[in-house]
Amino acid sequence: MVLTDTGAKLSKTLIREGTVPPPPGARPWMLDATAWDGSVDDYVDAMVWLVGVMLADPKHFYRSYTTQEIDRLMTRHTAAPAQPRARHMNLYRRYFDLVASGRKTIEVRVQYANLRNLTAGQHIKFACGQDECLVRVVRVARYASFEEMLDTEGPENVNPDSPREQQLTNIRRIYGPEKEALGVLAVEIERVTA
Structure with missing residues (x-):
């Protein structure tokens, strides 16, 4: 689960509807993948890497992550893949x-x-x-x-x-x-x- 800085569940629907403002740390790409700063390949590589990290250990299924932590994980993953796509x-x-x-x-x-x-x-x-x-x-x-x-x-x-x-x-x-x-x-x- 992705949380806001207050510990509440991040609701993309409510943010998109304008009911609640985006929380601090919620980057535009978290609400719209096309807003990612890099290329589509960079986004896919970072997302696949993140999913791999999450699936590597069952403890990740019982944790929640803040928007800041998801941003840190996704944007820090800048290493090129071991082999090209x-x-x-x-x-x-x-x-x-x-x-x-x-x-x-x-x-x-x-x-x-x-x-x-x-x-x-x-x-x-x-x-x-x-x-x-x-x-x-x-x-x-x-x-x-x-x-x-x-x-x-x-x-x-x-x-x-x-x-x-x-x-x-x-x-x-x-x-x-x-x-x-x-x-x-x-x-x-x-x-x-x-």
């Missing part, structure tokens, strides 16, 4: 091993709605079972077909262990014609090492 994508083992070794530099996907805004500089965490591999997106190219993508990007960048025609067959086993019709993405990646 990343999209999670699964890969078959044979492709995962190529990415993890740095030999595969082009990942092929279709233009699902959730990938349309993928851009250079973003990070992807590929997973295969318990194994994970973090990469940075260098470039995203869009193509009408898998053939066009392979001819432009070079099959050796997509899978250095397989000839072009075999790659085309394998890709089409994963993505049928209705998926290819969405458009093809060639995502140039580079391995991020710790």
